[in-house]
Amino acid sequence: MTIETRGEKLAGTEKLVAAPITNDVGFLLAKLHAAGSVLNNQALAEFDLKERSYSVLILANSGLEPTQRELADFLSLDPSQIVALVDELEKRGLVVRAPGKQDRRAKTVTATPAGAKLHARASEAAARAETEALDGLEAAEVATLKALLRKALWGHTE
Numbered sequence: 001m002t003i004e005t006r007g008e009k010l011a012g013t014e015k016l017v018a019a020p021i022t023n024d025v026g027f028l029l030a031k032l033h034a035a036g037s038v039l040n041n042q043a044l045a046e047f048d049l050k051e052r053s054y055s056v057l058i059l060a061n062s063g064l065e066p067t068q069r070e071l072a073d074f075l076s077l078d079p080s081q082i083v084a085l086v087d088e089l090e091k092r093g094l095v096v097r098a099p100g101k102q103d104r105r106a107k108t109v110t111a112t113p114a115g116a117k118l119h120a121r122a123s124e125a126a127a128r129a130e131t132e133a134l135d136g137l138e139a140a141e142v143a144t145l146k147a148l149l150r151k152a153l154w155g156h157t158e
Contacts, residue, residue: 036133043129047122048092052077054122056085060095060111061119067106068097094118 021027040051049057055075059066068086072079086109089095094115100106111119134142150156 032133036130039129039133040126043125044122046125047118049122053085053089054126056082056089056109057094057111057115057119057122060109061116065108065110067100067108069106071109089115
């Protein structure tokens with residue numbers, strides 16, 4: 001995968017591909033994430049979103065009514081980071097906070113109609129960025145990769 005940033009092509013030095021680190025899963029995942037983040041953030045810029053705010057918007061649109069604490073845990077972010085992300089999305093009229101059904105002290109985050117509309121448009125751009133990030137894989141390989149990652153993370157593929 002070659003990524004273009006500010007008109008420059010960023011590609012790994014070919015001789016380093018032979019280094020033992022290229023067999024390290026953590027390295028490979030971090031490298032793919034870094035490259036994918038560049039593409040995602042470029043694609044989401046036209047919606048004034050970045051990966052993190054887009055992730056919150058996706059979950060707010062999920063119908064699952066996540067609490068801010070659940071968002072922080074799921075996205076592996078500090079709760080204060082979630083508060084800042086939700087504040088920004090709320091100021092833009094894209095999400096609302098409401099008292100939780102189980103615990104009224106917990107605040108759930110749900111998308112507004114404007115948030116749902118922006119999510120639909122941004123998700124198309126994010127899907128194009130994902131396709132570009134994984135352009136070296138066939139569709140079946142992408143599906144297998146996603147299934148394996150879900151299995152590694154949560155013990156199941158669905």
